[in-house]
Each structure stands twice: as C-alpha cells, then as structure tokens.
Amino acid sequence: MRNTTLGTLFAVALLVPTLTASGRPPSDRPPTATSVATRATTAQTATAASAHHGGRKVILDADMGQLNDDAVAMFMLAKSPSVDFLGVTVVSGNTWVEEGTAYALRQLELIGRSDIPVVPGAGEPLMPGRKERLGAENTLYGTAPWTGAFESPRPAAYDHLAEPPYGGYPTTRPQASAAADFIVAQVKRYPGQVTVFAVGPATNLALAVRTHPEIVPLVKEVIYMGGAFDKPGNITPAAEFNWWFDPESARIAVRTPFRTQTIVPDDVCVKIRYTKARYDAITAGPPTAIKKIFKDLQGPVFAADPGHSTFLWDALTAAVFLDPTIVTTAQQRYVDVDATFGPDYGRSLGYAPDEFAAPKNPAGTQRATLVLDLDLRRFWDLYTGLLRRP
Ligand code: RIB
Ligand code: CA
Numbered sequence: 001m002r003n004t005t006l007g008t009l010f011a012v013a014l015l016v017p018t019l020t021a022s023g024r025p026p027s028d029r030p031p032t033a034t035s036v037a038t039r040a041t042t043a044q045t046a047t048a049a050s051a052h053h054g055g056r057k058v059i060l061d062a063d064m065g066q067l068n069d070d071a072v073a074m075f076m077l078a079k080s081p082s083v084d085f086l087g088v089t090v091v092s093g094n095t096w097v098e099e100g101t102a103y104a105l106r107q108l109e110l111i112g113r114s115d116i117p118v119v120p121g122a123g124e125p126l127m128p129g130r131k132e133r134l135g136a137e138n139t140l141y142g143t144a145p146w147t148g149a150f151e152s153p154r155p156a157a158y159d160h161l162a163e164p165p166y167g168g169y170p171t172t173r174p175q176a177s178a179a180a181d182f183i184v185a186q187v188k189r190y191p192g193q194v195t196v197f198a199v200g201p202a203t204n205l206a207l208a209v210r211t212h213p214e215i216v217p218l219v220k221e222v223i224y225m226g227g228a229f230d231k232p233g234n235i236t237p238a239a240e241f242n243w244w245f246d247p248e249s250a251r252i253a254v255r256t257p258f259r260t261q262t263i264v265p266d267d268v269c270v271k272i273r274y275t276k277a278r279y280d281a282i283t284a285g286p287p288t289a290i291k292k293i294f295k296d297l298q299g300p301v302f303a304a305d306p307g308h309s310t311f312l313w314d315a316l317t318a319a320v321f322l323d324p325t326i327v328t329t330a331q332q333r334y335v336d337v338d339a340t341f342g343p344d345y346g347r348s349l350g351y352a353p354d355e356f357a358a359p360k361n362p363a364g365t366q367r368a369t370l371v372l373d374l375d376l377r378r379f380w381d382l383y384t385g386l387l388r389r390p
Pocket of ligand 2: 070
C-alpha cells in the first residue's frame with residue numbers, strides 16, 4: 001500500500017468505487033413488476049423504479065462523495081433488483097451536506113436512477129462547537145489525519161459549490177423536506193419494512209428518533225458503518241470517523257431500542273482492500289455509465305500509482321445488507337459511544353453479553369450484531385457483479 005496516511009486514504013476514497021464480475025447474489029431476486037410512477041420523473045426512471053418496487057425497502061443515510069465508498073454503496077443498492085430504494089438522505093461528514101446532496105443527485109442522474117429521492121439533512125453535528133473544538137482536540141489528544149467536511153468552508157447551497165460536481169451540476173432537485181422527516185414519513189408509510197442504512201455520522205437518525213420516537217418500533221433494522229471496537233480508531237486512537245464526527249448522535253442512535261441493529265465496524269473493514277485488479281475487473285468489457293464514472297475518476301489515480309489501494313467501508317456494509325450470508329463471524333454486544341469530550345471522545349464500546357455479570361450491560365445500552373469477518377470471495381463476486389450491471 002502506497003498511501004500510508006489516513007487522510008490520503010479518505011481523500012482519495014472520496015473519488016473511488018468497487019466491484020467483481022460473476023453471478024447474481026443469492027438475495028438478488030428477479031424484480032417484481034409493479035407501478036411506482038409516483039416516484040418516477042421520466043419514462044426511463046419510471047421503468048427503473050417499477051422494476052424495484054416490491055424489493056427490500058431501504059433508505060441510505062450517507063455523507064456522500066464522488067465515487068467514494070458512500071457512492072459505491074449507493075450504486076450497489078441502486079443496481080440490485082432485490083432493493084426498493086426509497087431515498088438517499090444526506091448528512092455532513094466526509095463532505096458538507098450541500099456537497100453530498102449535489103453528488104448524490106448527479107451520480108444518480110448519471111446512472112439513470114434520478115427516480116430515487118435525495119433529501120438533504122443535518123449540516124452540522126448535533127452539539128454546537130464541534131468544529132471549533134477540533135483545535136483543542138488536536139492539541140490535547142493528537143492530530144486527526146482527516147476531518148472530512150471540516151477541511152473546507154461550507155458551501156452556500158448544493159448548486160453553489162466551490163467546484164462543480166463531476167459531470168456538472170445536477171438538473172434534478174433535492175426534496176424540500178428534511179432528511180429526518182423523510183425517514184419518519186417512510187417508516188410510517190411502510191411500518192416494519194424499512195431498513196435504515198447509516199453509513200455516515202448518525203445525526204439524521206438521531207434527529208428522527210428524538211423528534212418522532214413513535215417510529216422506533218416500526219423500523220425494520222438499522223445497519224451502521226461505524227465504530228472501531230477491538231482495534232484503534234481511524235481518526236483518533238479511540239474513534240472511527242463516523243462516530244467521531246458526531247459522537248452524541250451516534251450515542252443516541254445505538255442506544256435506541258430498535259428491533260434490530262447491525263454494525264459493520266472498522267474492525268472488519270480493514271480486512272479488505274480495493275486495488276487496481278478490482279478496478280480492472282469492474283471496468284473491463286462493454287461500457288456502462290458506472291464504468292465510465294470509475295474510469296474517469298479512478299483511472300487517473302491508478303495510472304499515476306498502480307499500487308494505490310483503499311478501504312471500502314460503506315460498500316462492504318452494502319454487501320452485508322444485500323447478502324447477509326456473506327458474514328462468517330459476528331458477535332452480539334451491548335453497544336455504546338463515549339460522548340464525553342476527552343481522549344475517548346467518539347470511542348465505540350461493546351459489552352459482550354455475560355451470563356455471570358450483574359448487571360449484564362450498562363443501563364440503556366442495546367444489543368447489536370457486530371460483523372467481524374466476511375467470505376471475501378463471495379463479497380468480491382457480489383460487489384463486482386453489481387457494479388458491472390448495465
Ligand atoms: O470510517 C469510515 C467511514 O467514514 C466511512 O463511512 C466513510 O465513508 C466515512 O464516512
Ligand atoms: Ca460514509
């Protein structure tokens with residue numbers, strides 16, 4: 001691996017995706033044809049949307065970049081015929097919410113899925129002063145190698161960024177509602193059916209459950225990319241990026257008594273690297289919209305450095321949702337997040353259930369399933385297969 005700093009990994013990851021080329025995953029069921037014209041804006045997108053209605057309903061809550069791991073997760077969900085993709089809710093994290101909104105809209109346009117709503121959400125972490133405290137945090141506890149959106153000024157609007165998105169500004173528009181309200185409305189519309197797929201800071205999810213706690217028993221499942229449980233964090237020695245960016249929201253979210261919570265922590269994400277060989281497998285053969293994005297954004301990176309590699313945090317999380325049978329090792333833990341400002345700010349805590357302990361878990365913590373290992377061959381097959389789809 002040539003890029004040794006985490007900042008470089010994240011920064012380049014903001015411009016990259018993944019995939020392999022074999023068969024359809026077991027959960028990749030044939031589409032059921034049902035009309036969903038209400039979410040479609042064109043004849044083309046109406047066709048795409050109707051093909052997916054009847055699948056597993058999911059909201060992707062993401063800190064979207066351009067062909068970063070959030071974007072690849074979005075492509076994987078959008079390309080799976082087993083998914084009814086209700087919407088992308090955007091949160092500040094890797095990027096400012098205005099940037100993430102533009103990137104989500106534009107990339108969905110480019111792959112012909114502008115039927116999928118994009119809903120802007122929280123522009124700042126829950127607690128005021130998060131950015132202002134970074135200076136003290138760096139001095140006291142060590143310099144963060146990557147601070148995401150905090151690295152640049154916040155844009156005024158999604159159509160007034162410092163630089164236009166890849167492919168130009170989107171022509172489709174974001175939804176007028178707030179992300180938290182969209183999550184609430186969709187969960188109420190489809191009680192017991194919606195998976196919230198949280199691959200950025202948990203701010204939108206925390207706002208949704210705090211403003212409308214009645215949705216909690218109605219959510220089918222929450223799947224997070226977040227935390228580093230049995231390893232050091234990737235931003236501070238204690239904390240992984242998503243839960244470091246907004247520790248208070250992560251704490252609220254994981255302490256919410258959802259029916260089911262699954263966490264894909266950095267512990268498993270660091271076991272898989274995306275390399276040029278994977279890029280070559282995705283981009284080979286007849287052209288597609290996704291292959292063009294890969295070639296345009298990742299091609300120059302690999303041309304300059306064929307040894308370049310990245311992690312796949314959110315794409316890996318998408319694979320766990322799309323085909324849970326690829327998980328080979330998982331553990332139940334009671335999960336918490338340290339939200340006390342100090343060297344452990346944002347640290348994820350996982351208490352293994354212990355029949356001899358009393359009490360069995362810290363008050364208020366909830367059980368979650370931690371994904372700790374995957375069948376790599378089947379992961380790559382799923383990943384590449386979806387990203388190569390026409
Ligand atoms: O720590 C990795 C996570 O932080 C990923 O979700 C990445 O996209 C960033 O949000
Ligand atoms: Ca992310």
